[in-house]
Amino acid sequence: MNRFFQRIRDYAASVRQEVGRVSWPSRKEVATFTVLIIFLTAVLGLYLGLADLILTRLVGLLLGT
Numbered sequence: 001m002n003r004f005f006q007r008i009r010d011y012a013a014s015v016r017q018e019v020g021r022v023s024w025p026s027r028k029e030v031a032t033f034t035v036l037i038i039f040l041t042a043v044l045g046l047y048l049g050l051a052d053l054i055l056t057r058l059v060g061l062l063l064g065t
Contacts, residue, residue, distance in 0.1 A: 025033070
């Protein structure tokens with residue numbers, strides 16, 4: 001049982017060590033990427049909405065509804 005807890009402590013220590021090696025983005029980078037993702041999501045949503053509208057009307061014309 002003692003070996004079990006030692007393995008848990010070793011694992012936690014290695015996780016802490018790995019987290020220390022991570023290069024975290026700056027606040028400015030996070031803000032820039034957040035705005036970029038929101039903008040690209042809106043553009044993609046508009047594109048897909050327009051494509052859906054066009055294809056829906058095209059299929060409606062082809063089917064005569």
